[in-house]
Amino acid sequence: MKNHSLTYLKMFLSRNLSSQGYKCPSRAFATLNNKTAIKETTIDQSHVDKHSKIAKEWWDPNGKMIALHSYNLLRVPYIRDGLVIEEPFKRTLTPLSNKKILDVGCGGGILSEAIARLGANVTGIDASSELIELASDHCKLDPKLVDNRPSYHCTTIEEHSQSFPDHYDAVVASEVIEHVANKELFVSSLVRAVKPGGKLFVTTPNRTRPMQILGICVAEHILRVVPVNTHDYEMFITPNELTFLLEKNNCHVQAIHGMMYYPVVNRWTWSSSTTFMYALQAEKLTDEDSNV
Amino acid sequence: MVLCRVNSLNNLLMTRISTHARNVSTTRLSGDNTQDKVKGKYDIIIAGGGMVGCTLACAMGKNSLLSKLKILLLEGSPDKKFVLKPEYSNRVVALNQNTKSLMNSIDVWPHVENMRLQPVRHMQVWDACSEALISFSSSDILDDDVAYIVENDVLLEAINKELKSNAIQNVDIVYGAKIAGYDSPKALGREMRNLVKMENGDCYSCDLLIGADGVNSKVRQSMGVQYVSWDYDQMGVVATLHLAEECENTTAWQRFLPSGPVALLPLNSTTSSLVWSMGTAQAKHVLSLSDESFVDELNDALWKQYPRSSAVDACVSWVGAALRRAGLPDGAQRQLPPSVRAAAPASRAAFPLGFGHSARYVAPARALVGDAAHRVHPLAGQGVNLGFGDVKDLTQFLSDALYAGLDITHPSPLEKYESGRQRHNVPTQLASDALCRLYSLQLVPAVLARSVGLQLTNALHPIKKMIMSHATT
Ligand SMILES: Cc1cc2nc3c(=O)[nH]c(=O)nc-3n(C[C@H](O)[C@H](O)[C@H](O)COP(=O)(O)OP(=O)(O)OC[C@H]3O[C@@H](n4cnc5c(N)ncnc54)[C@H](O)[C@@H]3O)c2cc1C
16 A cells, blocks of 8 residues: 555645646636636736646656656557557558547647657647647657648647547547546547547546545645645545436447556556556547447 | 555656656757768668678568668778688687578578588587586587587678678668767657768768777767676687698687686587687787697697696596486597698787677666677677677567557657567576686586586586577577
8 A cells, every 4th residue: 555655645735736726727627526627826927938837847758747757658559559459560651641639628738749650649738828828838848740730729628629520540538537527428528539430548546445545645635835735635536426417428438448657667568457546448439339 | 545556656757757868968069060070871880891881781671660760880991802712711600590590581591501601510618627618519409500600701701792782772881981979869750860970071860870980989988887897817819720630610618717718619520620728828829839849739729738636536426427327428428629730911900809788788778789788708609699689570570569559769669679688698698607607617626516517517417408509698
């Protein structure tokens, strides 16, 4: 337990700092729990200063978002292999070309850029205009993205899925749903944006006893440092609940895998247990599928 | 409090990384100068076109992802035209099954088979100071050949044939490349760039620099990593030998003498290759002998009775009897080594033997393969096989990284490569070193321990199998 708590302290820390310290409203969806939206009242830096500070925090691979960067080593192959299967000797540098992928809650674009490098046509949406600006600027830095930059939009999934129903080959919501209050609305909006036969990928912490204990512990300690929403863990969703919501929305859940994070070495691994974190892959059924 | 703890963890990590970066030696040219002269920009530069460097280039050229990269191979020696002569070269290597399957996967093995190789189906290792013996045989362990003896230049030619064929389009090769030095990798935007400076003033730049430049690797020196090494004060005397009688000759023989192991590796029914390790002074003496006296001395080394301790003999025969009663092999099915008729003219040469281990195989945007990273006593015939294992893993990890959308200089594949290879290579190196030391002793307890150890190992199939499987991966 001790080891684990250290692990998750770290993760929570970066998440809580990101949503509080500099008002990273990346998770501020229309459906977001109001309690988390604590506003800072004084801004004593110029816009530019702040912008570059956030950029640095997001994109320094050893900075505050260290865990999100190394998370890519696990979730990018997960998404790739969920969408395409290529024989080892026939692999290409852009296995995801011709795939339209929506990254919901893209933040500074850490995941969006990584999938775009595999050739996917990526749209990233986030409710924070600041982060969308940051993400749009940052993707110009990578020469490998010259012909295939993600396009970023400041919007919510509820709005976006109204304009783009049945549109994407895959919709990804990585570490987002745990910040969302109205999960039913959120899940149905995710599903709406996917083409029939397309895929959904969700990664999120589980709501389990060990995770709860950890959540309290984190909150208590962090409360002394930064104001924080102590009841974050109540928002977590279990694999069963998520499966239920998805199946209610005409999806078939294909796989659920547990994940672990080891902060000292900054490494993510797959785990046989979903106690702490999990990744879920589902397919949106076509009409024929659902009639059977 | 918790915050501090987590932060200090972070700091710890960061300091580790930054000290690491600072260790990298800096011999920087003034920026603008070099920009003008950069003759070529590559994704990967491989410094050193020995057996390992060329194989790496070939494996990268054949990989569906790495073949999309621009690769440059720099080799210091000139491009020699190869002709297969009837007489054998005195430099040979024993290749294991893993090397064979790597070579097959990059279509090099058929070229070797079209030239020449000799399969090894049995191996017998025995102690000059006792009756103890161990034997490996393809039939009872792998159901495949134990190893293959191939001349270094035949293998290199086979690799080059494939490397220069139309099947590989992305590798440029420069022969006679005199490398003057390496600039420490510079961050250019989000990427690191290495600069390779040539003596004639040319300059090449690359994302990833790979040192395959042998024991005295300059790339390793430029990485500023710790290198643990020692000399055995031994030389390996090599020669091509004509046997007294024609035989099937598919057995590799190795006898441990107090002065060092002597090994005969089969080449064909009448010819074997010699690797004979001995003290430096003795090696000089052996090199200066006439052909006849050399052969006499060698036959002595293979056949001569050394003074035995009666206590050891008694124990060994008692253990042998016990094993026999238990229905296990007792090592009495000893085969006799061939005797040597003559050494091929001018085939005698000697090479210094040493141990070397680079504490890091990788640094930011750099990596080492083959003898540049590790050097081992030839008694286990592992040297170049370890290097080929490096090639297989590095190619795999870099290819996986590309397939996950990462840069080839991303720390993740490089660290995986380093930890995976060190986990395999270091134990092999240390085991070879320990054997070398154990068998140099003539003290009764040491002879007794190793003799009984050898007998038991020989008798216990699972242990033998374990040794074989480690030695072939
Ligand atoms: C006596 C003896 C017997 C052996 N027997 C066996 C055996 O039975 N089985 C086995 O597996 N191994 C054996 N080995 C070990 C084996 O020979 C080596 O492990 C192998 O040669 C290493 O290959 P390499 O390509 O890493 O290095 P090398 O063969 O040393 O190649 C390095 C290459 O880099 C080039 N180079 C170096 N510096 C520069 C520079 N600055 N610029 C340009 N080019 C450069 C050199 O010209 C050379 O071609 C034996 C070794 C010895 C000494």
